[in-house]
Amino acid sequence: MVQPTAATFVLHECDNSHNPSEDRISELHDEILVTILSRLTIEEAARTSVLSHRWEHLWTSITVLNFDVSNFDVSGILSENTWLGKRVLEIKRSRYVCWVNQVLKSHLGPTIEEFRIVFDLTDGCDIDSWIKFAIEKNVQRLELDLLVFHGRRCQMQQWYTFPTQCLGFASFKSLTALQLKNVKVTEEVFNYFLSNCPFLEQFCVIHSSDLVNIKVAGPSLKLKYLEISHCARLESIEISAKDLVSFKYDGKKIRMEFKNVPCLVEVLFGLPFSDLIIHNFSEFYGWLSHLKTLKLALAPERYQKEFPPKFPVLQNLKHLELKIYSCGRKSLLPFMSLIKACPFLYSFTLEAFWSLDFSIVRELEATEKCPHKCLKVVEFVGFVGIPVEIKAAMYLIENAVSLEKIIINPSLRMKGKPFDFEGRELLATDFVWRQQLSREHARQLGTKLHPGTKLVIL
Structure with a gap:
């Protein structure tokens, strides 16, 4: 039996052909309806535009824009790396880009809470304009994951560098969560977000080849959750963050120093760095002794x-x-x-x-x-x-x-x-x-x- 989606529920409740007295949802204010639509997928929210003239443009003000790869059938992409497989990927990539551009062009809301780009993209895609759009909409949670599919397994590589020309926008001050995966993040960009995003609480960088030395510190830093994983050139991490609650590092053995982390209660270490922790436990004991949750890969x-x-x-x-x-x-x-x-x-x-x-x-x-x-x-x-x-x-x-x-x-x-x-x-x-x-x-x-x-x- 097929389970009804949230969009199906909205369509049913707003169908006046059966019993107009039961249409309670349409009596709600626009702000409440937009909040409800924002909990749906973009496709589901867009379908509600056929309900009536009032509903026609409501979906264009949704505050969650989640362009995740899971919205597409990627079975063809995961086939052998043949000419046909590459062609299938090109078609799906083109459709993905058109989908994003069409939604952004239609969007009328003044702000967005969440903006996610998750797909295999190339340098022909205008990702800079998408980021600029999110910034201008005072985005609060931003995720960029440019995963790359090759043959049967997903291989990580970075071709896209986070644009420095996007820095300096006042709208970045609304940012509370930032995830950058398979994106080249320079130390300049990394430090900018730490210094210029007063409400940034979650920061995640995965598979970035440009980071070498990271220093997480600052008098106005509000960071609570930090993840740095699979950064091949990374040599050192220094952390002084009084509000930091959770930290995850997955990668090679590097120099790591915790100076001021009184609130740190959760830590996750992957291989091979966890070996360094195990065999030098006393050296790290100062901050390990305060933890409530410890996760290790061995x-x-x-x-x-x-x-x-x-x-x-x-x-x-x-x-x-x-x-x-x-x-x-x-x-x-x-x-x-x-x-x-x-x-x-x-x-x-x-x-x-x-x-x-x-x-x-x-x-x-x-x-x-x-x-x-x-x-x-x-x-x-x-x-x-x-x-x-x-x-x-x-x-x-x-x-x-x-x-x-x-x-x-x-x-x-x-x-x-x-x-x-x-x-x-x-x-x-x-x-x-x-x-x-x-x-x-x-x-x-x-x-x-x-x-x-x-x-x-x-």
Whole structure:
């Protein structure tokens, strides 16, 4: 059964042919109707123009302009990188550009809250004019993601540099959130936004090849959420932001310094920088000790030496998430030493990415018990049910004396092509069978739970 969309609801309520007395929505003020339409997709909002003369231009004042790639069928783009595939991409790109230009030309509203451009574009597209449009409309949330599709996999590259000629517009003072992905962001542009956007709270830069040294500081800085990821030439980050709450960095090992971050409570580090944190924990302990949430990406095969068996105590940490990129050959139990360092931990999430064959997984030695009195929720994402996972799960079940819920998500997450336990490539039917088997392993693990502990299998 097809579920009605929000636009269908509006059309139904405003259809006077059945019962005019039921048309309550049309009695609302224009401002309220525009707010409602702004919650729809652009296409849905535009369809309401056929309702009546009053509705004809209401959609042109919507405050959310989300030109996301998900609005298009990209199946043709993801095919082999053939002449036909390139031609399909060119057609879809042309349609996307026409769609954006048409909507912007029709827009009559004085301001916009959100403006998103997410598509594979080339230097023939007039992106500068789109940004200028958003600036002139006092945009509050701006996202630019110029993802690039090649063949079967999405490859990241940057050809577009954020235009410096757009800087200096007074309208940038309305900006509260900025995301720039697959865009060349110079240090001049980066520093400009930090210095000239007094209400900027969220700043995200992903896949930018122009950043080398970043300094996040300023007396009027209101930044609360910062993400810097996959910037290949980056060498250093220095942060002094008294309001910063959350920080994410995913990339190579660089020099990183936190000087004044009293409100920082959430941090996420990807590989390989997380290795630097693990092996230099004491060096970063000053600000790590204040965290409430810590998320790390780790890989057992990266540790030629033993994983540190002991860490300084993190008294404030309540939520710990580990992404484990593993080949299935090494134990997960050493990573439990991080849990041991968090006496007041409330929730723990282990997300596993498996690859290659699991048949050579060796048996694991037991680890010493360490009661976790505050741990209430444990979640396994990508659960397969192989020995390394079962051992880690049993450790948590036996030591989390107050455990209330264990959540198991058996969706397989693997690097490269999915393989079975014997190393053979999985077909679609085998993949479904493997997931069913993973669910069965999860149910068997549920029999080991203490009374009162709830098992949730997603």
